[in-house]
Amino acid sequence: MGWRLAALLWLCVTRLACGIEAVGEIKNIVQKDAEFDVNYNDTVTSENQTIYAFNHTISRNKTEGVRVSVDLLSNKSESPILFVVRQKQAVLSFQVPLILRGLYQRKYPYYDVGRTLCQPPTRAASETQYFFVDVSTLSSQGANYQLRVSRVESFTLQTNKKFSFTASPSQPQYFKYVFQDGVDTVIVKVNSDMAFPCSVMSIQDIQCPVYDLDNNVAFIGMYQTMTKKGAITVQRKDFPSNSFYVVVVVKTEDEACGGPLRFYPLTPDELIDAGNRSKALDVMVSTAINLEAYVMGMLFCLGIFFSFYLLTLLCVCLERARVISSSADNGSTMSSEAITDSATSTDNNYGYMGMKRSLESVARSRQESLSSIEEDDYDTLDDIHSDKNIVRTKKFLYVADLARKDKRVLSKKYQIYFWNIATIAVFYALPVVQLVITYQTVVNVTGNQDICYYNFLCAHPLGALSAFNNILSNLGYVMLGLLFLLIVLKRDLAQNRALERHDVNALECGIPKHFGLFYAMGTALMMEGLLSACYHVCPNYTNFQFDTSFMYMIAGLCMLKLYQKRHPDINASAYTAYACLAAVIFFSVLGVVFGRDNTAFWIVFSVIHILATLLLSTQLYYMGRWRLNAGILRRIVYVIYTDCIRQCSGPMYIDRMVLLVMGNIVNWSLAAYGLIQKPNDFASYLLAIAICNLLLYFAFYIIMKLRSGERIKCLALVCILFTAVVWGFALYFFFQGLSTWQKTPAESREHNRECILLSFFDDHDIWHFLSSIAMFGSFLVLLTMDDDLDTVQRDKIYVF
Template structure:
């Protein structure tokens, strides 16, 4: 019905009769269009010329609004041979009124572009190209040989004549070989690409599916396939399963601006409609195809990873067997419930049991005494056998952590006990053992709860990241070492994830070692072993369990981070590193100060604040003066407050009068009396700690490092190393010794830490720069063709952390037979 009305209207118009339109406007437009396509009256004003054209011939012609030229080409296509065809167009006229439209019609695709070709850059800046070269894809054929036709249509709406040159030529070396050279043009926008057919293995480089049309412009190259930006180096791992046609195209596009790859921004145009000359931009690229690793390499990598860490289990099992044999031999010689003093053994050193008095009435170590009169030059007081043999029975009453009412006032007044010039572990281990044990077990349960609620959304997020990468093909999202990124399933870099297995396995092994020690200690307490009750550093294992759990979580979250490493999820990799550093410092302090160590709630609240600042630093720290000033002030104030807490053993309170009291102490103790500090050792540690932290704060304020999370982690590690060195020095100064096993572990751990840091600072990728700049640091695998430098960092750092934990666990084993009132607190 509609067509009939259209034809009726045209018939009356041809006779000159006035016809009043009775159809809607859209319907009338449809009729006119149909008539024009059918060769009606409107088509008579536009002359269509079709020319039989040949390859490698330059056609000079003129395009106007009154004519349309069609160039017809034909060529032979073979099923087993890939052949490229390039259409090159040059417009010779300047100041075009309207662009020229070129349409290339192929068997299974239509390619169109205009001259000048306008591409947009940053801030929508426009770059015109009057010289364009486009490469045509080859439609697949099922027969051995076939003649295919394609047409190049040239048209314009410009009323003025526009001169142009058209040349169609075959592309030599269109099939990608093992090594292939591509040259991107300068002022001519020419997009080179080539075809690669899979052999028996996978290959790497920039890729798009083998189908028509091929998206090869700057504004559409990311529509299909896998893509990435690059400057000097780049790599893409291509898997056969992603290309059902068993082949793909490699497309290289020179971007209009260098800002996308991290280059400088040249200028910002005042008017967005101004056309900017793109300048002389050229690039030579060598495309190298290398076979992907075989399944055997994957198997060898996994076996190597498991073998390294399971060997630690085997070594631990052998040492445990030797230790059990030694303990059984010792139990045969000395009953477990008899002290060395009761066997008549002469103490080998003053660290065993001190001189024994016959009257059994000497002062207990829990009494408050003047250190100048009750100790000798080393601060050692003699104890009677009765006071040594007295067991501290656990209270059955329900007592809070800080409740001292169950003891005599003079024995429980912490302000009197802690002001002694020489403090001993017995002075700071006066609380009920059951209460302290529950207090430190909270560390484990809290970190287990934190781990669950932290890890679940992290796993969900990184799965989403990996899915986005796989679906969109945008490999600029994740900062891999693309030259050594081996995929498995949906994971793009399986080797970086596998290498984190050491943290989990060694963390679990440390938990088993701690559990064994915990069981042995509990059995000793049940049989009232005097060594367990009265000697050595008080055994509290809650922090050890928390440290092992943190090490396992570090492995899990580091693996999650390496699923798709970038700046938005880097805190996943560092959060539990802060936890580990903080827990190690707390454990060092707890060894000599079990009664006054921080509670789990306070400790985790402080660590949460550290992680909070880490996130703020990553998001807002780059170039933000206000953030760095605020952080530096908070850092210095926190260092001073912590120093005051450590120096006065908690005998101070934070309130409005804190500044006035500090001034009074400085005036009375330093200026008025001109006396030195009462606790020299603590003062030396705190002065050094403040110097280090103030220096780090000044460095951050001046340099403002881009990687704020690593800077914050460096602060934590420096403080941990400083306190650990102080602990070792003070232990040796106090006449204590380090046994052979912990000494060997210390030396081994120090060597492993040195090697680990060497590989860490290789810097194979960095999210502080653009993805293209990060790829400049990519390197090939160096171990078993499967692991890179960062994977070796994972191996070595997990072993070093495990060794560090063992040092904390065993370094005071020499004090297991020494009374606590003869062990210095420092």
């Protein structure tokens, strides 16, 4: 027969190429017509060679897999056995024992090998194909083996139908999936009840050869390591044949999945154990969401945040209507009173005296406080009439005592916060955007799904983006940050108009209105959205700070704003504040890089944390009227001696002392926790410190406000209650932990979960929604919480 002659000629060529035949030596060649599902137990030596001839019928509408399984019965052979499978369009060769290499080029022999033959597409409706299995060796003693070729009935996967199988390093498995009509995207899910051995799932185009070994599975296609869960979203446009292979390979070692590294050299028992790395898995291909779900997700996201714009517009209209109605009522009341001459005279005298007092107060304030912005070295107060040391060390301070500097100077000082953060945002965001675009490009080109830590069970691609839903859900930060800026701008313009018409309340009443920090807060919220979106383009170990940097800034700016409300003259400058925030971000990076189980780092950080707390406490207690110099220790000892030992007097500023004692207890406890537990997520630990201090100061502010006889208006109270509830729900979804870059990519995928909202958003997306709303509400609280003081004179408003 012609095909047998061709087989003999091919055999001669392969023998010469592989160096199997010695010069002048003629071997015995045995060819057998073989059948499927039959065990062939044979012996091969250097003197003979066996060829097994198979034939099978393939159909264009039905694909059946063919699997070759070999078991080496005598493993003491001095040379391996070579198996060569020759097909019409491909050649597959492997040796037994199969030697696979692990980390540091360590070798692992496997004596039981199973390989699936690739199935190239056929144009004919039905075709009979032949393939041959050649068995040869250079061992003169001979080697016993068992060969079995079988059909894989479930080679083609069905949509939404689970299929179970077993794989090992020497017995990889792969299956075919064909896109159904009308389906453009599917999600391939591979699951196992066993975390280890570590495995790899890969999506490859229909071609020969199929890369299905540990040392070549990453050559083409998309791939990811997995322990218990793996999921890859596959789009039809990436596979011209409208079909693909799902390849599952068990790795020879577990380090890639976070498992232990074996000692080397391996003992004989460990080598046997290395060959028993079988893993039970199941695979299921399910259809992904369609275009309608994308549209619904985007409309839902936009609808939520546009509703806040509409609600704000409604509140503005109601407030304007209330003001017009109040003005009309006042006008009618004054016209009725004008009938009485005595009442008119009284009103005129009162108005003249009030205006006179207002103008005198403004003139005195400006005369006392015209200066440059460098308040620390050259104070703007006139020391002849009032020394700042005397004012700031009074037992009971009022806002008028700490709001004596010229408004123009302070406005410039606090506007620097906005311009600085705007400059920081530009220089920070541009390289971030460039970097994450590069990350996404690398993922798309290499197919390495371990680069980015997505929630793969709810990652919806759009264009080049792998997880569009995680990016879209950050839109709330940007939209609500912009809305807050518009609200602040409206208040700023209203305040300027009031000052221009010399309104008494604007000049002498209420908390001094400085909006620079509010502008900075709104900008920081918008940047948080932008940088969080950039982080979620490819979340991983190296770009975590994109998502946290502006969180630190928001927490710091909120604390500064709280302090500025009652201490406008002595609040920190923008340069000092941003320098401190830069130091926090610097420690955040150091903590992630060096902080894991590094006792020396935690000791240094805890000492710095405690010292910073003490210095800040001293600054707040003495209102900045102290100096850090060589005599500081002597002064501390003197104060302890005079106030605690000699006469044992209580603290002069009890309220401040209570706040600072509680703050030190909280911060020292957090420092002790970090030193003892050494949490892996240092960035979140540092953020927790900032949030705890902010909440403590906010609670103190509210308590002191109520204790001082002040009240909270309805709008501010609603904002406080609403924000508290939203923060509670937001934190619940935040702690769900769908992925974590503190672990390996395979371990991170164990936390992946399905979408829970509109089949489009996951738990972390809901955290984005709720946290952006909660931050916006928190900003509104800071903006409105002192509205009740707008008609109270500043010399009657307590400082705390």
